[in-house]
Amino acid sequence: MTELRVPALVLAAGGGSRLGGRPKALLRYRGRPLLEHALGVAREGGCDGAVAVLGAAAAAEVRERADTGDCLLVDNPEWRTGLSSSLRAGLAALPAGASAVLVLLVDTPGVTAEAVRRLLAVHAGRTDLAACAYAGRRAHPVLIGSAHFPELLATATGDAGARALLAKHPVTLVDCTGAAVPDDLDTPADLARWGIA
Template identity: 85%
Template sequence: MAELRVPALVLAAGGGSRLGGRPKALLRYGGRPLLEHVLAVARDGGCTGAVAVLGASAAEVRARVATGDCRLVDNPDWRTGMASSLRAGLAALPPETDAALVLLVDTPGVTAEAVRRLLAAHAGRTGLAACAYAGRRAHPVLIGATHFPELLATATGDAGARTLLATHPVTLVDCTAVASPDDLDTPADLARWHIT
């Protein structure tokens, strides 16, 4: 059986409006920009390549973040919400993609082990899987390529893949002990994660 091709699809377009307009991709975590951290998590977790969708301060992100061979895609409509970034990212995936592992740039607690568990759970199926924490579905999410057309048709605003995930069976992969899905929305969140 051929090796599955599951690239990471990193959503990194947000402008950080609740953080004083600081683009989340450029926030520093562990001594490097948050986008670099998330790309390393995807690589170390076993994703086959990555596509990152940029929006706010895209030119600055390109200049200041070491993204390696990650394909960078600009989303000029990033202010309309996550759905437009999903569309831009899906359009940039390689044609032979079997599934996409969707990661958010503002979830620093997601680990390579969580990514590995999600990829292992997918293991040849073309469906949907998501990390779960104390029984609650959260990020990251893995979306099989057979679902891409429906995702493109149903994703709106900031809901992203919510409609798709609500109307199909989703394999939940327990990551409670190895990761955290908490995102960065407030200055208190930055302080808790020691992000500058």
């Protein structure tokens, strides 16, 4: 049987335009930048390494100010075109032999290592598609088996990400209600709610 290896792909390229242009990757949550928090969640949840995609606007600053350990940092010069360009850049940088990828958004601080563990626990092969669900609603993180990578690359456009892929195929929903919160950070009110500086 082929070994199952699932690295995390942390999408952290957004420019934070609704937050006054502050890069979300460097917003501080529980004493550390959000990118460090997301990488810690992936590591503690059991991912096999990580790739993080950065936007050109803040890539140098993130490299200077965030402790990313052995995470592979990838610049996305097309970050302004939307999340899909970051997905493509991240998939291209994944280590050989990955059986799937676990996609995390840097601006979802309520996603926990427990949610990652639950998602990884259902991974059985390269054709898997799975997502955490909260009160029956599909949200992040998402696990995409490597057999779907070519279709994902072909169908991801703008900020839609994997939406077209997930709409076309059966997706295993993994209940994470109470174990995590998938809300993302888009407004100053969101920052205040999460106590983020």
